[in-house]
Amino acid sequence: TQSTRPQRMLAAVHNNATRGDPRSVVKAIDQFCRQKEWAMNIGDEKGCILDSVVSEVNPAMVLELGTYCGYSTVRIASQLPPHAKIITLEFNPQNAAVARQIIAWAGLGEKIKLIEGSSGDWIPKLKEQFGVDTFDLVFLDHWKDRYLPDTKLMEECGLLRKGSILLADNVICPGTPEYLEYIRNSPRYKSQYFKSHLEYTRVEDGLEKSIFLG
Ligand SMILES: O=c1[nH]cnc2c(O)cc(-c3ccc(F)cc3)c(-c3ccc(F)cc3)c12
Ligand SMILES: [Mg+2]
Numbered sequence: 001t002q003s004t005r006p007q008r009m010l011a012a013v014h015n016n017a018t019r020g021d022p023r024s025v026v027k028a029i030d031q032f033c034r035q036k037e038w039a040m041n042i043g044d045e046k047g048c049i050l051d052s053v054v055s056e057v058n059p060a061m062v063l064e065l066g067t068y069c070g071y072s073t074v075r076i077a078s079q080l081p082p083h084a085k086i087i088t089l090e091f092n093p094q095n096a097a098v099a100r101q102i103i104a105w106a107g108l109g110e111k112i113k114l115i116e117g118s119s120g121d122w123i124p125k126l127k128e129q130f131g132v133d134t135f136d137l138v139f140l141d142h143w144k145d146r147y148l149p150d151t152k153l154m155e156e157c158g159l160l161r162k163g164s165i166l167l168a169d170n171v172i173c174p175g176t177p178e179y180l181e182y183i184r185n186s187p188r189y190k191s192q193y194f195k196s197h198l199e200y201t202r203v204e205d206g207l208e209k210s211i212f213l214g
Contacts, residue, residue, distance in 0.1 A: 005037055006069050006098040012036070013102055020107035022078035029071050029102075033200050041071035042141065042169055043199025049207050050139070050167065054079045057165050059136035063126075064088035065119050065150060066142030070099035070106075076139065077108040087113045087130065089122055091142070119146055123153045134161040140168040140179075147179035155188075155212075162214030173198045173205040183210050 003011075012032035017024040030044045042050060054062075054076050062080070067073055067090035077086050090096040096116045103112050113130065115122055119142060126132045138154065140147050147168055154160055171180055171193070183189050191210040198205040 004094060005039055006095055008032075008037065009039060009069055010098045010101055013105055017105060019105055022074050022106040022108060025074050025102060025106040026071065026078075029069070030200075038200055040068060041199055042075070046169065046194075046196045046199060046205070046207055047072070047075055049194045049196060050075060051079060053165065053167050053207075053209060054137065057137045059165075060084045061132065061135050062086040062137045062139065063135045063154075063159070064139045064141065065146070066090065066140070067099045067114060068095050068141075070102040070114075072139065072141060073099065073103060073112055073114075074106045074108060077103075077111045078106070080111055085111055085113065087115065087126065087132070089115050089117065089119050089142070091116075091118050119150050120153065123150060123159065124157050126159065127157065132159065135159055135164055137165045137167065140166060141170070144170060144174055144176045144179075147176045148182055151179065151183070160212040162212065164212040166208075166210040166212065168208045168210075169205075170198075171206055171208045173203055180208060183208065188213050 009032055013025055013028050017028035029041055033039050064073055067088040073088045093116055103109055184191050189210045191208055194207040196206050
């Protein structure tokens with residue numbers, strides 16, 4: 001039967017990355033996406049901006065909305081201090097199955113909790129189910145129409161504290177106009193735009209970094 005793109009990406013990781021070496025997993029995926037098949041990982045150019053935000057925040061608790069195949073999950077987790085954790089939500093079971101194997105290959109299973117399901121369902125359950133207090137960093141990379149409702153949901157569920165950082169992918173391509181309008185005009189956030197390009201292309205895209213002011 002026909003393989004899927006995520007399955008071919010996983011094969012590229014098994015064939016080209018060293019087990020237990022997260023940077024080689026990231027490199028193998030970027031190589032696959034540049035040379036073989038485009039895929040919607042954040043990629044290396046926006047990935048470097050992600051890396052700099054992660055190292056600046058040095059988070060103990062991270063929430064990622066949208067795992068896909070685990071590229072950014074691995075990229076973030078490889079930079080976390082010991083005992084720090086990332087919870088990542090993925091809606092698509094096929095993507096989640098591939099992400100679990102890519103995360104395992106990178107050797108980061110201890111730092112990463114992958115939850116299958118919708119962000120709207122799971123965000124209200126994170127405190128009771130996983131003993132989460134607040135998140136130091138949230139990476140929004142799931143579905144453009146969910147960025148704003150999920151941000152409001154995180155506020156309502158008390159998952160953000162003064163100083164929590166939200167980093168949102170794709171605010172230009174495909175674009176998240178309602179989210180940008182809210183976050184840039186709300187007195188409860190201070191935002192900054194990082195201009196970049198859509199992964200593996202020359203199309204403009206960017207990341208929006210926002211600090212929750214409480
Ligand atoms: O959905 C996305 N979630 C998280 N990151 C994404 C990303 O980094 C890129 C894209 C993207 C795909 C194709 C294209 F031409 C331009 C942008 C998408 C996306 C957008 C609309 C779609 F219909 C399906 C995928 C996502
Ligand atoms: Mg994205």
